[in-house]
Amino acid sequence: MRASPFATDTPAWLASGRIPGLDGLRALAVGLVILSHAHVTRGFPTFKSLERATDRLGSVGVDVFFVLSGFLITSLLCREEAREERISLRAFYLRRVLRIVPAYACFLLFVALLAASARADVTARDWLAAGTYTMNFRAAPAWELGHIWSLSIEEHFYLLWPPVMAMLPRRTASLGVLGVLLVEPVLRWSILVASPAHVAATELWTFTRLDSIAAGCMLALLSRSPAGRRALDAAARYWPVALGALGLAVGGSVLSGKLHVGVAPTVIAVTVAVLVWAVVRYEPRTLETRVLVALGVGSYSLYLWQEVFLNPRRSDWWTTFPQNLVLTGMCAAVSYHFVELPFMKLRSRSL
Numbered sequence: 001m002r003a004s005p006f007a008t009d010t011p012a013w014l015a016s017g018r019i020p021g022l023d024g025l026r027a028l029a030v031g032l033v034i035l036s037h038a039h040v041t042r043g044f045p046t047f048k049s050l051e052r053a054t055d056r057l058g059s060v061g062v063d064v065f066f067v068l069s070g071f072l073i074t075s076l077l078c079r080e081e082a083r084e085e086r087i088s089l090r091a092f093y094l095r096r097v098l099r100i101v102p103a104y105a106c107f108l109l110f111v112a113l114l115a116a117s118a119r120a121d122v123t124a125r126d127w128l129a130a131g132t133y134t135m136n137f138r139a140a141p142a143w144e145l146g147h148i149w150s151l152s153i154e155e156h157f158y159l160l161w162p163p164v165m166a167m168l169p170r171r172t173a174s175l176g177v178l179g180v181l182l183v184e185p186v187l188r189w190s191i192l193v194a195s196p197a198h199v200a201a202t203e204l205w206t207f208t209r210l211d212s213i214a215a216g217c218m219l220a221l222l223s224r225s226p227a228g229r230r231a232l233d234a235a236a237r238y239w240p241v242a243l244g245a246l247g248l249a250v251g252g253s254v255l256s257g258k259l260h261v262g263v264a265p266t267v268i269a270v271t272v273a274v275l276v277w278a279v280v281r282y283e284p285r286t287l288e289t290r291v292l293v294a295l296g297v298g299s300y301s302l303y304l305w306q307e308v309f310l311n312p313r314r315s316d317w318w319t320t321f322p323q324n325l326v327l328t329g330m331c332a333a334v335s336y337h338f339v340e341l342p343f344m345k346l347r348s349r350s351l
């Protein structure tokens with residue numbers, strides 16, 4: 001990948017503005033998740049040889065979301081600190097609430113209506129987990145709410161990371177992120193040895209998935225210094241190697257069980273971070289098409305609503321391909337334009 005003539009040593013987005021290419025990356029991530037759920041729904045064309053690969057690609061889509069979250073949130077916090085010489089936790093959490101909660105509340109209300117009409121089997125424990133963002137610790141949740149596990153991890157990240165950034169020197173915070181990347185494989189290995197029955201849950205628990213977000217945090221922190229950008233640029237030039245390592249880690253079948261559980265998630269996180277930098281730094285225009293940007297901007301609502309309609313456990317008309325995809329898109333569009341967007345404008349006026 002050749003450096004773009006538009007790339008400079010100090011990217012303009014470090015100080016302000018949207019980060020180019022990020023919406024396109026979000027679109028690809030949510031597309032992978034939707035494909036992984038749609039291919040098992042009624043009426044979807046069957047390709048047996050691709051089923052296992054599709055499931056794994058959905059997992060990669062979530063990893064991309066995690067890396068992007070760490071990268072974006074850390075970048076925004078660093079910008080604020082450089083501009084204001086401090087980080088306002090109050091302003092951060094108010095922005096997050098206005099960005100996340102309204103659309104989430106509307107989605108939960110719709111699921112409640114489905115449950116009231118016996119079209120969804122949601123238990124009291126499911127509602128408790130959904131209301132407290134602890135779905136990633138809930139065993140066998142209702143299908144319509146199961147995907148909230150990844151949103152739960154992100155919410156825990158929002159609670160933990162901004163105070164760390166606000167209170168600790170940047171070097172100390174960076175060492176903490178590096179420590180997470182090094183410790184997480186050991187922690188997952190320890191669970192594998194001590195309690196093999198819980199190995200599958202390590203993909204969901206916050207304390208065993210923080211490396212996915214930490215890789216994005218490290219990417220943002222490195223991008224703030226010339227030396228860090230030079231190191232990232234050097235890694236990005238070998239993006240085919242990173243892509244190959246990502247494929248090897250995702251493949252899993254060529255790895256031993258211990259390597260797959262312990263190392264693969266961290267390898268995926270780091271290689272995704274390298275690929276994100278390669279796109280943002282050198283090829284942002286590739287992912288700046290109108291369609292990809294529109295899908296990326298609406299990716300939160302798309303992710304929220306897709307599980308209701310891409311439900312392999314039901315055979316209703318709205319869970320059957322292709323109308324399930326159409327309905328997912330329609331509900332996401334309504335959610336974005338009539339819920340997300342008004343509250344984002346309110347956020348801009350109030351902060």
